[in-house]
Every structure is written in structure tokens, then in C-alpha cells.
Amino acid sequence: MLEIRNLHARIADGRxxxxxxxxxxxxxEVHAIMGPNxxxxxxxxxxxxxxxxxxxxxxxxxxxxQDLLALSPDARARAGVFLAFQYPVEIxxxxxMYFLRAALNSLRRARGANELxxxxxxxAVRAKLKLLEIGDDLLQRAVNxxxxxxxxxxxxxxxxxxxxxxxxxxxxxxxxxxxxALKLVxxxxxxxxxxxxxxxxxxxxxxxxxxxxxxxxxxxxGGRIVKSGDKTLAAELExxxxxxxxAA
Amino acid sequence: xxxKAETAPYVEAFAQRDGTDExxxxxxxxxxxxxxxxxxxxxxxxxxxxxxxxxRPLQRAAFPPVSGxxxxxxxxxxxxxxxxxxxxxxxxxKVAPALSDLGALPxxxxxxxxxxxLAEAPDLxxxxxxxxxxxxxxxxxxxxxxxxxxxxxxxxEPETVLERPIEILHLTSAGAPRSHHVRNLVRLGTGSxxxxxxxxxxxxxxxxxSVTALHLREGAALHHARLQDESAEALHFAVNRAxxxxxxxxxxxxxxxGGRLSRQDMLVRLDGEGAELALDGAYxxxxxxxxTNATFVDHAAPGCTTRELFKGVxxxxxxxxxxxxISVRPEAQxxxxxxxxxxxxxxxxxxVDTKPELEILADDVxxxxxxxxxxxxxxxxxxxxxxxxxxxxxxxxxxxxxxADALExxxxxxxxxxxxxxxxxxxxxxxxxxx
Ligand SMILES: Nc1ncnc2c1ncn2[C@@H]1O[C@H](COP(=O)(O)OP(=O)(O)OP(=O)(O)O)[C@@H](O)[C@H]1O
Ligand SMILES: [Mg+2]
Numbered sequence: 001m002l003e004i005r006n007l008h009a010r011i012a013d014g015r016x017x018x019x020x021x022x023x024x025x026x027x028x029e030v031h032a033i034m035g036p037n038x039x040x041x042x043x044x045x046x047x048x049x050x051x052x053x054x055x056x057x058x059x060x061x062x063x064x065x066q067d068l069l070a071l072s073p074d075a076r077a078r079a080g081v082f083l084a085f086q087y088p089v090e091i092x093x094x095x096x097m098y099f100l101r102a103a104l105n106s107l108r109r110a111r112g113a114n115e116l117x118x119x120x121x122x123x124a125v126r127a128k129l130k131l132l133e134i135g136d137d138l139l140q141r142a143v144n145x146x147x148x149x150x151x152x153x154x155x156x157x158x159x160x161x162x163x164x165x166x167x168x169x170x171x172x173x174x175x176x177x178x179x180x181a182l183k184l185v186x187x188x189x190x191x192x193x194x195x196x197x198x199x200x201x202x203x204x205x206x207x208x209x210x211x212x213x214x215x216x217x218x219x220x221x222g223g224r225i226v227k228s229g230d231k232t233l234a235a236e237l238e239x240x241x242x243x244x245x246x247a248a
Numbered sequence: 249x250x251x252k253a254e255t256a257p258y259v260e261a262f263a264q265r266d267g268t269d270e271x272x273x274x275x276x277x278x279x280x281x282x283x284x285x286x287x288x289x290x291x292x293x294x295x296x297x298x299x300x301x302x303x304r305p306l307q308r309a310a311f312p313p314v315s316g317x318x319x320x321x322x323x324x325x326x327x328x329x330x331x332x333x334x335x336x337x338x339x340x341x342k343v344a345p346a347l348s349d350l351g352a353l354p355x356x357x358x359x360x361x362x363x364x365x366l367a368e369a370p371d372l373x374x375x376x377x378x379x380x381x382x383x384x385x386x387x388x389x390x391x392x393x394x395x396x397x398x399x400x401x402x403x404x405e406p407e408t409v410l411e412r413p414i415e416i417l418h419l420t421s422a423g424a425p426r427s428h429h430v431r432n433l434v435r436l437g438t439g440s441x442x443x444x445x446x447x448x449x450x451x452x453x454x455x456x457x458s459v460t461a462l463h464l465r466e467g468a469a470l471h472h473a474r475l476q477d478e479s480a481e482a483l484h485f486a487v488n489r490a491x492x493x494x495x496x497x498x499x500x501x502x503x504x505x506g507g508r509l510s511r512q513d514m515l516v517r518l519d520g521e522g523a524e525l526a527l528d529g530a531y532x533x534x535x536x537x538x539x540t541n542a543t544f545v546d547h548a549a550p551g552c553t554t555r556e557l558f559k560g561v562x563x564x565x566x567x568x569x570x571x572x573x574i575s576v577r578p579e580a581q582x583x584x585x586x587x588x589x590x591x592x593x594x595x596x597x598x599x600v601d602t603k604p605e606l607e608i609l610a611d612d613v614x615x616x617x618x619x620x621x622x623x624x625x626x627x628x629x630x631x632x633x634x635x636x637x638x639x640x641x642x643x644x645x646x647x648x649x650x651x652a653d654a655l656e657x658x659x660x661x662x663x664x665x666x667x668x669x670x671x672x673x674x675x676x677x678x679x680x681x682x683x
Contacts, residue, residue, distance in 0.1 A: 049634050052626065077636035089631040093649025102645070103635035110636070142649075143631075159635065 001027045001198040002068075002167055007059035009047050017043045019223030020059070025167075025216075028195040032209055032234060033202045035220035036242045041202045042086050044220065045171045049083040050076055063167060077103075078110035080166030084156035084173045086202075091143040096155070097125070099143050104162055128161040132188050149176040157188045168192070169200045174208040186211030206238040221245040252289040257310040259286050262394055265313075271370060280382035281393035288387040295385075300569040300601040301540050305509045306483055311427035311455040313395040316340025320421040322347060327447045327477075329666050333415035334359055340420055340454075341428030342398050351412070356405030356440075359414060362431055365401040372401050376433035376461045378489065386513065389487045392459045396431035399458070403433070404440035406465070413443040413663065418458070420450030420478070432460040436468035436496075443471045445663055449506065453481035462490040462498070466520060469497040473663045475670055478506035480535060487513045494520025494549070501658045503667050504531035504539045505674045511540040518545070518552040518580075527556040530654045532647075532674050533566035533598075540569040543587075547580040547610075554585035559654040561647055563594035570600075575607040576615065583613040591621045592650050594643075644675045 002025040009018040017040045025031050035041055047054050048061065050073035061068040068076060091099070104124075105115040116124065125139065132154050144152050153173050160168055170189070174182055189199065189212050201212065209217075209231060217233040218225045219242070226245045227233065262282045267275050290307065291298040320339045324347060336359065337347035343361035353359055358369070366373045380386060381393035400416050418430065436442060448456060456478065464470055478484050484507040492498045502512050516525055531539045545554050560568040570589040591600045604617040624646055632642035651671055658664040 051630055072639070073630060073633040074636055074638050074642070077634055083634050085631070085634075089625075089627045091625075091628045091631065091646070091649070093653055094628075094632075094645055099632070099635070099637075099645070102637055102641065103632075106636045106638065106641070163635065 001025055001029075001064060002200075003062040005060050007044075007047070007061060008057045009043065009054045010057055012053060016057070017054075017223050018047065021220070021223070022225055023218065025198045025200060027198055029215045030193065030199045030201065030212060032214040032217045033200060033220050034204065034217065034234065034237055039221045040223040041220050042171055043223075045083055045086075045169045045202060048169055049073060049081065074106070077163075078107055082160050082163055082165030082168045084153075084160060084168065084170040086171040086175070088144045088147075088152040088156055090145045090147075092145045094143050096139045096141055096143050100125070100159060100162055103159070107163055124162065128158060131161060131191065132158050132184055134158055150178060150181050153177055154181060154185060157185050161188055161192065164192070166196065167198050167200075169202070171202045172204065173201075174203055174205060182208065183211065206234050209234045219245050252286070254290050254307050255286050257312065258282075258391060258394075261313055265395075273374070274366070277377055277382065278394045281390040284382050284384070285387045285390040285394060288385065288390070291387060297542060297571060300571075301511060302509070302538060302567075306455065309425050311425050311483070313429055314426045315342045315397050315428060316421065317342060319344065319346070322419050322421070324417065327417055327419075327449050327475075329413060329415045329445050329662065331412075331662050333413045333445075334410070335415040335417070336361065336400050337417045337419065338398060338400070338430065341430055347417075354408060354410065356408035357410055358401065358403040360401055362399035362401055362433075363397060369401075372403055372433055372435070373431075375435060375463070376401070376431050378461060386487055388457055388485050389459045392429040392431060392457050392487075395427070395429040396459070397429070399430035399432040401433045402442065402444065403435040404437050404442060404468075406437035406439055408437065408440040410442045413445050413660075416444070416446045418446065418448045418456065420452055420454050420456065420482070422451040423454075425453050425455070427455040427457055430456070430458045432458065434460065434462040434470065434472075436464045436470055438465045439467040440465075441469045443660060443663065444473070445666065446472075446474045447477065448475070448484060449477045450482075451479050453479070455483040456485070458486045460486070460488045462488065464490070464492045464496040464498055466494040467496060468493065470499070471659055471663065472498065472500045473658055473667060474500075474502040475667060476502065476504045476506055476510060476512070477670060478510070480506065480508060480537065482507050484510040485513075486511070488515065490514070490516040492516060492518050492520065492523040492525060495522045496520060497524040499526040499657060499659065500528070501655070501667065502529040502541070503670065504529070504533075504541070505670060507537065507539065509538050512542065514541070514543045516543070516545045517548055518554070519548045521549045521551050523549065523552045525552070525554045526657050527554065528558065528654050528657055530559045530561070530651045530671070531568055532561040532651060532671065533568055534563040536565055538567040538569070540571065542569075542571040543573065545574045545585070547574065547576040547583045547585060550580050551582040552580065553583075554587070555657070556587040557654050558589045559651050560589070560591040560600060561594065561651050562591060562598040562600055565595070565597045567598070568600045570602040570604070570619070572603070572617065573605040573607070574615065574617065576610050576613055578609045581610050581612045583610060583615065585613070585615045587617040589619040590650075591619075592647065593621060593623055594647070648672065648675055
């Protein structure tokens with residue numbers, strides 16, 4: 001599904017943030033990426049989703065066999081890649097429903113499916129809203145505008161549930177959630193687990209992984225994956241921290 | 249009299265015009281206005297209020313004041329306001345009875361072309377003229393006074409309420425450059441209410457020069473929306489002078505989409521206690537367009553409020569200008585006035601000049617003003633794109649959200665929807681490409 005080889009990326013000031021990332025995620029798998037603050041986790045998510053401001057200097061990313069880095073951000077989304085933002089963006093004046101319908105319909109067009117009219121869309125929305133216990137009022141508001149931290153995160157997962165991506169990258173979607181919200185979000189993620197779908201969870205906490213059990217856990221430090229293991233690695237990190245990997 | 253070169257064609261045209269069947273008072277006022285125009289000449293950039301306006305498109309050609317006969321055919325559909333209205337259509341500066349449909353007006357309501365009004369109720373036409381035509385510093389308004397032949401007049405007796413909107417369409421046909429001088433009057437008696445939608449649209453490289461006098465007596469209320477969607481070669485100047493009485497409410501919105509060179513001068517005097525003004529607008533410009541919105545609000549009485557919001561979207565090499573002046577006289581205590589101009593630049597070559605100004609001579613007031621000029625929010629654009637929305641559509645969504653914000657106070661909903669529809673149509677036409 002996703003094959004990252006020797007990925008190097010730098011920011012405008014020339015600083016290299018990714019420094020040879022190697023990561024292979026197979027269909028149906030859930031991988032967790034953990035690592036200290038500033039180690040490059042969001043940068044990796046940004047590079048995978050096509051965020052401007054990063055220059056890939058070396059390496060490659062294959063997604064379903066195609067060169068992901070050659071696609072525009074919106075083409076990546078239409079190809080099935082989804083990024084849940086660590087800091088979802090507020091967009092005043094753009095209605096959440098209107099936005100989501102435009103998004104869903106552009107994905108459907110790309111797949112050759114018919115566009116949903118307002119009624120059909122509403123029906124689809126209702127089902128997923130229940131899942132995440134999101135109130136109707138949130139949908140009537142502008143995208144993320146004035147949403148609480150937790151509401152923003154839930155809105156990201158709600159979008160993911162609506163857009164049904166093939167590869168979902170979730171950047172600290174669990175941060176800032178209370179325990180009930182965390183369960184809801186984890187439930188939403190688990191519902192989407194499927195043999196033809198892969199997920200990359202960026203997180204700092206074991207507690208998400210108690211609900212969404214990963215197939216693999218990786219430690220990203222200094223812009224590289226310095227250790228990989230099974231789910232027990234997360235528990236070990238929780239106990240001992242990253243000290244052992246700082247030197248990397 | 250020394251004739252300034254650029255005024256010469258107009259001064260000559262005035263000498264040749266046939267005003268034989270006009271009343272003396274009007275002929276005299278026209279002559280005085282023309283003299284003022286000849287005397288002042290075109291405004292220059294040395295005048296503060298015209299500093300940012302490039303008048304060359306007006307100077308490059310002569311625009312003889314010729315009106316059509318109102319018979320040019322026109323498809324109104326694109327500019328019809330949905331729902332029932334009282335409709336008056338002018339084509340090339342002349343009322344077109346075949347396209348108009350005034351419907352049944354309630355008792356106490358007068359709606360007619362300026363030409364008809366001159367025959368039936370000349371006092372109303374006199375009320376549309378002002379002292380400043382003959383001596384003020386609005387030379388194009390003076391020129392208008394000299395040449396106007398038509399326009400519209402809306403006059404409501406006290407307590408008259410018009411349920412349906414008044415819909416005025418000023419259309420122009422293609423053809424040789426010419427100028428259309430329309431003179432309009434809106435007079436609302438005590439406690440009367442109306443909704444007025446004006447659209448200026450059409451083809452050709454003509455010059456529309458419109459002047460409207462608005463008088464709102466005590467407790468009157470007017471919702472006034474205007475769409476300027478003239479051709480990309482057209483010139484459009486409009487002067488609106490409003491006098492808002494005690495406890496009266498005036499809401500004005502102007503959406504500027506068309507015209508090579510356009511300018512809206514809005515002069516509002518709040519001269520009765522507790523008058524309320526909402527003075528809003530949006531301008532969306534592309535290509536080589538230049539548009540100025542100049543507002544002058546005079547708080548002449550205590551306890552009046554002003555809410556002013558103009559939003560500009562400027563693409564390509566276009567140029568947007570906002571001049572906003574609010575003055576509060578010493579006697580206008582408890583004034584509550586807020587003015588804001590926000591601009592979005594869509595290209596590196598697009599420019600905006602914005603000059604909000606407050607002059608406060610009273611001490612117990614709440615006033616603020618501000619202006620911003622910014623680019624499209626890249627983070628928001630990226631966010632939309634990560635959801636599969638193509639760049640062009642994502643840009644349109646953000647631009648529309650920015651501009652539509654200014655429409656919020658437009659009422660009733662039918663007018664807001666009409667303006668929103670034309671705003672979307674503008675967005676659908678796309679930018680030139682290349683930032
Ligand atoms: N666009 C940018 N401009 C400047 N610096 C950047 C940019 N993007 C990333 N960085 C820097 O790169 C480094 C890695 O940042 P990144 O956001 O990827 O870390 P992270 O692993 O996600 O951290 P956290 O756990 O705190 O979210 C940091 O030092 C950050 O300041
Ligand atoms: Mg991060």
C-alpha cells in the first residue's frame with residue numbers, strides 16, 4: 001500500500017527534517033509512529049499529503065505502486081489518501097456541510113460515481129454523525145471555526161468516515177480528547193479498519209493504542225525510524241521514554 | 249470662459265442640445281451646472297478624493313451624451329430579481345416601457361421615469377437636483393445635471409409600505425462610445441418603507457454617469473441594493489447623496505463586478521436624531537479593472553449609528569480603491585460609528601489603496617475604523633485540497649466566503665440571494681491565470 005524509501009526532506013531554511021525514513025505499510029495494517037517532539041512526525045505526514053514548504057531531496061514514496069510525490073495534494077486525496085491534521089485549520093465563511101459535500105463529490109467524480117444531491121448527502125451524513133456523536137449544529141457552522149480542540153479532532157475523524165480513504169494518516173488525533181471522546185474516535189477508527197485500507201497513527205500515548213491495536217509500532221527520532229516493533233514497543237516507550245533513542 | 253480641453257466636447261454638446269420644450273427653471277439649473285463643470289474640469293489626482301483614480305480611460309475618448317430611444321431589445325432574464333416586483337427598465341439611459349412592468353402600486357406610492365415625472369410632477373425632479381450641482385466639487389454630478397434626460401423617481405407618501413421590491417434595471421446596448429446621464433430620486437415620507445434593487449449591466453464601451461438623491465424622512469426605512477455589472481470596457485460613475493432623518497434607517501449595499509473604470513461616491517448625511525445607516529459593499533475586480541468606493545458619512549445629529557463594511561477581491565492587474573470618511577459634528581453626541589475595509593489580493597500585480605478616516609468633533613462617541621489587505625489563506629487552501637477539492641474550486645470557495653461575508657446585512661433574503669448569485673457568476677468566470 002505505502003512504501004517509503006530513504007526519504008529526505010528539508011524546509012525553506014535548508015534544515016533537513018527527514019533524514020532517511022524507511023517505512024512499509026501493507027494493506028489492512030495499522031502502524032503507529034511515536035517519537036519525541038520535533039522529531040519530524042508531522043513533517044512526514046505533511047510530505048505524504050503534499051503540504052507546501054517541504055522539499056524532498058532524496059528517496060521515494062510509492063502508494064499503491066504509483067509515485068505519490070508526483071501528485072498534487074488534491075489528486076492524492078482523490079487517489080484515497082487522507083490526513084487528519086494535528087492542528088485542523090479554521091475556515092471562516094465556508095460552511096462545514098457545503099465543504100464536505102464538495103469534497104465527497106470530487107472524490108466520487110474521480111471514482112466515476114455519481115454526485116450526491118443534498119438529500120442523499122444528508123442521509124449519508126446522519127449515519128456517520130451518530131457514530132461520532134457529533135451534533136448537527138457543528139455541521140451548520142463554518143469549517144472548524146470556533147470549534148473546541150476536541151470538536152476539531154472529532155470533525156477530522158468524521159470527515160475520514162465520510163470520505164472513506166484507502167490510506168489514512170492520523171496526526172495526533174488523540175491529543176486533547178477527553179476519555180469519552182477518545183473512545184468514540186477510536187471506535188470510528190476501528191470501524192474503518194478493513195483489509196483494503198491502511199492506517200498510520202501518529203501518537204504520543206499508549207492509551208489510543210489500547211483501543212486501536214496496531215500491527216507495528218515505530219519510533220521516529222531525528223528524522224528517521226530508529227526502532228520498530230510490535231505493540232509491546234509502545235508500552236515499553238511509555239515506561240522508559242525516548243532517552244535510549246535520542247542519540248540517533 | 250476658458251474651456252478646458254477635456255470638457256470641450258461636453259460644453260459644445262450642451263450648446264447644441266435642444267432644450268426648447270423644457271421649463272425655464274430647469275434650463276437655468278442645467279446652465280449653472282454646466283458652467284460649474286466647465287469651470288472645475290475633470291477631477292485631478294491633486295485632489296485628495298481623486299488621488300488614486302486613473303481617469304485616462306475617460307480622457308482617451310469622447311463620450312457624447314446621446315440617449316437611445318429605449319427600444320433596443322434585451323434579454324432581462326440574467327438580471328431579473330426572482331419574485332414579484334415593480335419593475336422599471338431603462339435602456340441606454342431611456343426608459344423602455346415595453347420591458348417595464350410597474351404592476352399595481354399601492355396608494356401613496358409614485359414610481360415613474362424621470363422624463364415622465366418632469367411632465368407630471370416637476371417638483372420631484374427639482375428635488376433630485378441639489379445646490380451642489382451648480383457649485384460643488386463633484387464635476388460629474390454637475391455634468392449629469394446638465395444632460396440628464398431620464399432616470400427613475402420613487403416617492404412614497406407618509407406611512408406607505410411597499411411590500412414588493414422595486415426593481416430598476418439600467419441596461420446598455422453595444423455601439424459607439426457615448427454617455428448616459430441618469431438622474432434618480434428616492435423620497436420616502438415619514439414612516440414609509442421600501443426595498444429597492446438597482447442593476448447596471450449591458451454591453452459596450454459607454455459611460456454611465458448616474459446621480460441619485462435619497463431623502464428618508466422621519467422613521468422611514470429603505471433597503472437599497474445595487475449591482476454594477478457593466479461590460480469590462482464600460483465606465484461607470486455614480487453619485488448617491490442620501491439624507492437620513494430622525495429614526496430613519498438606510499441600508500445600502502453596492503456590489504461592483506463590472507466596468508473598466510468605475511466609481512461609487514456615497515454621501516450620507518444623518519441629520520435626524522437616532523438615524524441608522526448600514527453602508528456596505530463588495531468589489532471583485534480582475535483584468536485591468538479599477539474601481540473606487542468613496543463613502544462620506546456626516547453625523548450631523550446625536551445618537552445615530554453607522555455600520556460600514558466594504559470587502560474587496562482584487563485579481564490580475566486590477567486596482568481597488570476604498571476611501572471612507574466618517575465625520576462627527578460637535579452636536580452629534582452618542583454617535584456609534586464603525587467602518588471596516590478588508591481586501592484580498594489574488595495576484596502579485598493586483599493593488600489596493602485604502603484610506604479609512606474618522607474626524608470626530610464630539611466627545612461622547614463610540615467610533616472605530618480599520619483596513620486590511622491580505623492574501624488567500626494558504627493553510628486553508630491546503631486543508632481544502634487535502635480533502636480532494638481541486639485548487640481552482642478551493643480558491644473559489646475561499647474567495648466567495650471572504651466576499652459573501654459583506655452580504656450578511658442585506659435584506660430581504662431575495663436581494664441577498666440575487667447578489668450572491670451574481671457574485672458566484674463572477675467567480676465562475678475565473679482569473680486570467682498566472683499570479
Ligand atoms: N514549515 C516549517 N517551518 C519551519 N520549521 C519547521 C516546519 N515544519 C517543521 N519544522 C521544524 O521541523 C521539526 C520537526 O517538526 P514536526 O512538526 O515534524 O515535529 P513532530 O515530530 O510532529 O513534533 P510534535 O510531536 O511536537 O508534534 C521541528 O523542529 C519544527 O520546528
Ligand atoms: Mg506533530
